Amino acid sequence: EVKLLESGGGLVQPGGSLRLSCAASGFTFTDFYMSWIRQPPGKAPEWLGVIRNKANGYTTEYNPSVKGRFTISRDNTQNILYLQMNTLRAEDTAIYYCAEGAGDYWGQGVMVTVSS
Amino acid sequence: DIVMTQSPFSLAVSEGEMVTINCKSSQSLLSSGNQKNYLAWYQQKPGQSPKLLIYYASTRQSGVPDRFIGSGSGTDFTLTISDVQAEDLADYYCLQHYSYPFTFGSGTKLEIK
Numbered sequence: 001e002v003k004l005l006e007s008g009g010g011l012v013q014p015g016g017s018l019r020l021s022c023a024a025s026g027f028t029f030t031d032f033y034m035s036w037i038r039q040p041p042g043k044a045p046e047w048l049g050v051i052r053n054k055a056n057g058y059t060t061e062y063n064p065s066v067k068g069r070f071t072i073s074r075d076n077t078q079n080i081l082y083l084q085m086n087t088l089r090a091e092d093t094a095i096y097y098c099a100e101g102a103g104d105y106w107g108q109g110v111m112v113t114v115s116s
Numbered sequence: 117d118i119v120m121t122q123s124p125f126s127l128a129v130s131e132g133e134m135v136t137i138n139c140k141s142s143q144s145l146l147s148s149g150n151q152k153n154y155l156a157w158y159q160q161k162p163g164q165s166p167k168l169l170i171y172y173a174s175t176r177q178s179g180v181p182d183r184f185i186g187s188g189s190g191t192d193f194t195l196t197i198s199d200v201q202a203e204d205l206a207d208y209y210c211l212q213h214y215s216y217p218f219t220f221g222s223g224t225k226l227e228i229k
Contacts, residue, residue: 035218044209045166047218063217064117097165102213103156104177106165 009110022098122221
């Protein structure tokens with residue numbers, strides 16, 4: 001059974017940084033692309049980016065809306081996906097989800113609130 | 117970026133009725149290489165994370181009831197829910213994963229009368 005468990009969310013001031021983690025289990029982590037997706041309260045999800053699998057060199061793609069501020073990485077020895085978020089803004093307030101592939105399975109999400 | 121225009125914004129139906137939700141993309145989602153449409157449908161029940169219902173426009177994810185039917189090709193896609201049940205109360209989203217950045221539709225809220 002695929003399990004994805006995000007952690008690291010919370011309240012952060014504008015301009016601050018936060019790193020989210022996603023612990024994955026139930027599948028061969030290195031075989032899969034992994035994505036980060038966010039959803040502001042009451043709004044549609046927004047795809048943030050993807051990190052490819054081992055066969056594709058773990059390269060990344062980002063939504064231009066976060067490119068240069070957010071970085072996706074993965075620890076393939078511990079099956080953990082990361083999202084490093086810098087220079088956070090109020091509009092980054094959302095529930096952040098990790099997902100297998102483009103969105104085959106999603107975690108339960110973690111809330112990030114950017115406010116002073 | 118590919119823009120996904122989803123309609124209607126919301127709809128309310130009685131149990132047993134049929135509903136259709138539409139998604140139109142600003143560019144074709146059909147791959148000439150494998151003839152697959154890179155369009156997925158998700159269901160998000162209140163307080164839960166989205167769940168994949170349909171991929172490649174018309175392939176049902178394992179375990180999804182056969183009353184959920186995806187159709188369409190190119191730029192026009194439809195999710196049909198026949199014999200709506202109370203448990204289908206949810207928001208529904210389409211997603212194009214044909215080109216980066218992937219983009220979602222704005223969502224459809226399904227209410228049960």
